[in-house]
Amino acid sequence: MDFLNTILWPFKWLVSAILWVFHEAFTAIGMDPANGWTWTLAVIGLVIVIRALLIPVFFYQIKAQRGMQAMQPDILKLQAKYKGKTDQVSRQRMAEEQMALYKEHGTNPFAACLPLLIQMPFFFALFNVLSSVSKSRDAGEGIQMxxxxxxxxxxxxxxxxxxxxxxxLHPQEGDNHLSVIILSILMIAAMIITQFVTQKQIMSKNMTEEALNSPFMRQQQMLLYVLPVVFGIGGINFPIALLIYWTVTNLWTLGQQWYVIRRMPTPGSQAAKDLAARRAAKGLPEKVLLGTPKSRTEAADADVLAPKPVRNQPVRRNRRKK
Incomplete structure (x- = not known):
């Protein structure tokens, strides 16, 4: 436990510092420092800061996901090539060729989980802070900042x-248990629904038919139903402030993803067709999308930007200067 606290210490310090800044800011404009809505807004401010810092990681995730989709035909060919070969040499060669494909497409199998993995230390740090509030209060101590x-x-x-x-499952002494139950169930339901809709939005709008029929997508469809259940079961142990944090995080992800799918959809997806239709209706040229294959973009740009060949005029050898 001490080892875990040592790892989480910088994240707890950052979480407490952000909460302190927003709490002081809302108190300065006249809000009651002990009011629950003041602290709720501070938690929402914490979400905004963390998610704003993760925007570059989000765009890297989009690029990596599109690389994963683009390489699915090559993965299927690779699997067919080594089908039925279970010896050590064949499995090693298959792994090497698969890693070469990841490198060629500029992606990796863990990129899709990167924003979630980065957020988890902050999530556990906030959970740790909330769990130690009552104990620190009884001891008359502060928590980090x-x-x-x-x-x-x-x-x-x-x-x-x-x-x-x-x-x-853990109401506080002097709490209204009915209010805790109702509010917790509503927040858990909101957390599950936003998680589900976010994943469903990607599958229904932002994937090509080829990607939808790939083994990778079958794994994603499984996660579509598994993850909300996991968070729903875990949510019964989460404090209400933590449920607010995670629900607001999901809403941010949903809105951010909606914007990206609408403005920068995956080439070949239904969202890309909808974008092309909207631009055509306005008389605008076709937009080059993030993740468009090189054959459609870089090759075209090379044709436009390549210097025109210069024809050298022939010179007579017997021509003399007068």
Whole structure:
């Protein structure tokens, strides 16, 4: 446990610092420092800061996902090539050729999970902070950047008559249990629905037919139903403030993804066809999309930008200067 706390210490410090900044800002404009909505807005501010910092990672994820989709035909050929070969040499060669394909397409199998993996330390850090609020309050101590008074205010803050530090299975003393149950169930449902809709949006709008029929997509379809169940089961142990954090994070992802699918869809997907139709209706030229194959973009650009050949005029050898 001490090892885990050591790893999470810088993330706990950053989380507490961001909460402190937003809490001080909302208090400065006249909000009650002990009010639950002041701390709720501070948690939402924490989401905005973290997700804004992750925007470059999000675009890297999009590029990697499109690379994964583009390489599916090559993966199928590779699997057919080594079908039935179970010896060590064949498996090693298949792995080497598969890694070469990842390198060629500029992607890797873990890129799609990168934003989630980066967010998890902050999620656990916030969970750790919330879990230690009551204990720190009883001891009269602060938590990282949060002072002892702020810890006390956080522990006493409520929304809809439910403590922010309460969980469905772990209500606080003096809490309204019915309010905790109703609010927790609503927040868990919102978390599950936003998670599901986000994944469904990608599959229904932003994938080519080829990618939809690939083995990679069958794995993604499984995750479409598994992940919401996992988060739903875990949510019964999450404090209400943590449920707010994760639901707002999902809403940010949903909105950000909707914008990207509408403005920069995967080439060949239904969203790309819709974008082309909208631009054609406005009389605009076809837009070059992020992830368009080289044959359609770089080759065309090379033809336009390549210098024209210069014809050298023949010179008579017997011509003399007068």
């Amino acid at each position: 949060l002072t002892a008074d702020q810890v006390r205010q956080f522990d006493e803050s409520k929304i809809f008559d439910a403590f922010l530090s309460s969980a469905l």
